[in-house]
Amino acid sequence: MANPSTEQEARALPRAQEETCGCLTEILSHFEGRKEELIPILQRVQEHYGYLPEDAMKKIAGFLQLPESTVFGVGTFYAQFKLVPSGRNIIRVCRGTACHVRGGARILREVEKRLGIKPGESTPDLEYSLETVACIGACALAPTMVVNNETHGEMTAKKAAEILEQFKGKGDEERA
Numbered sequence: 001m002a003n004p005s006t007e008q009e010a011r012a013l014p015r016a017q018e019e020t021c022g023c024l025t026e027i028l029s030h031f032e033g034r035k036e037e038l039i040p041i042l043q044r045v046q047e048h049y050g051y052l053p054e055d056a057m058k059k060i061a062g063f064l065q066l067p068e069s070t071v072f073g074v075g076t077f078y079a080q081f082k083l084v085p086s087g088r089n090i091i092r093v094c095r096g097t098a099c100h101v102r103g104g105a106r107i108l109r110e111v112e113k114r115l116g117i118k119p120g121e122s123t124p125d126l127e128y129s130l131e132t133v134a135c136i137g138a139c140a141l142a143p144t145m146v147v148n149n150e151t152h153g154e155m156t157a158k159k160a161a162e163i164l165e166q167f168k169g170k171g172d173e174e175r176a
């Protein structure tokens with residue numbers, strides 16, 4: 001596989017493809033191979049790749065001499081672990097009570113429509129991931145939406161569409 005020639009290409013490269021650089025071997029070298037190390041290893045792997053690549057989980061199973069089903073089971077059980085890569089921009093729409101009664105569902109529908117994905121999914125170009133949250137702690141501003149780490153309050157479907165358009169514009173500029 002060719003090495004990315006620019007910083008932009010490097011960011012666009014799915015992290016799982018970095019496996020050829022032996023990163024997983026390096027991560028595992030810090031562990032002894034004890035079964036109780038499974039969760040710390042998964043945490044380190046996710047820190048590195050941003051999610052748990054299937055291939056890495058198989059190798060971890062071999063390293064710990066555990067059935068693959070055990071490793072996959074732990075990876076899917078805990079909410080902290082992601083089995084698919086996240087987009088570069090994380091959109092979180094609040095589904096808490098305060099936001100719900102003030103039209104949070106409309107915001108979510110608008111974002112789903114604009115991005116063409118459902119909560120828990122990422123766009124094919126890995127530009128966006130969509131998540132829902134139970135409450136972001138800004139109920140006075142309901143309905144709310146968080147884009148990366150920025151909270152947007154008193155959302156309307158129109159505002160949500162405008163915010164996503166701005167991001168699309170930025171992404172296009174960066175790629176130009």
Ligand code: FES
Pocket residue numbers: 094095096097098099100134135136137138139140142143144
């Ligand atoms: S319920 Fe949405 S911010 Fe609290």
